Amino acid sequence: MVLEVQRLIALKKYVGNFTETLRPPVEKLILPLAEVDGDVRVEGEYEIYEDDSVGLNIKICYKLKGQCSYCLEDASCNVEYSYEALFVTDRDDADNYCYNGVRLNITPAVEDAFVFSQPEVLLCEKCAQSQQE
Numbered sequence: 001m002v003l004e005v006q007r008l009i010a011l012k013k014y015v016g017n018f019t020e021t022l023r024p025p026v027e028k029l030i031l032p033l034a035e036v037d038g039d040v041r042v043e044g045e046y047e048i049y050e051d052d053s054v055g056l057n058i059k060i061c062y063k064l065k066g067q068c069s070y071c072l073e074d075a076s077c078n079v080e081y082s083y084e085a086l087f088v089t090d091r092d093d094a095d096n097y098c099y100n101g102v103r104l105n106i107t108p109a110v111e112d113a114f115v116f117s118q119p120e121v122l123l124c125e126k127c128a129q130s131q132q133e
């Protein structure tokens with residue numbers, strides 16, 4: 001999804017919300033044999049600052065399914081993850097995301113959120129329970 005930053009500035013909409021439904025980026029799945037059941041739902045807030053940098057607060061949720069990491073039975077879990085990103089117009093800023101000051105494509109940040117959101121193990125109900133005991 002693209003935020004039309006210059007247009008939002010012209011409209012004085014310096015803060016706002018966005019939602020998006022994203023096809024799961026399959027190549028960014030970490031767990032072997034895991035897949036996303038359905039789409040990734042994205043909710044977010046943006047804030048445009050005076051220097052044209054844009055802060056994003058992104059929340060993603062989706063259902064992950066695959067094999068239990070312990071017993072290889074079918075397993076699934078609902079993942080919810082919040083992620084903050086800052087987009088700047090300075091191309092030399094290696095700590096943040098970069099955009100051209102006009103249009104901002106949020107996808108790189110959402111894909112990173114998707115990578116960071118994934119659990120290290122996926123457990124079926126039985127194994128998840130015995131873990132808690």
Ligand SMILES: [Zn+2]
Pocket residue numbers: 068069070071072073123124125126127128
């Ligand atoms: Zn299991």
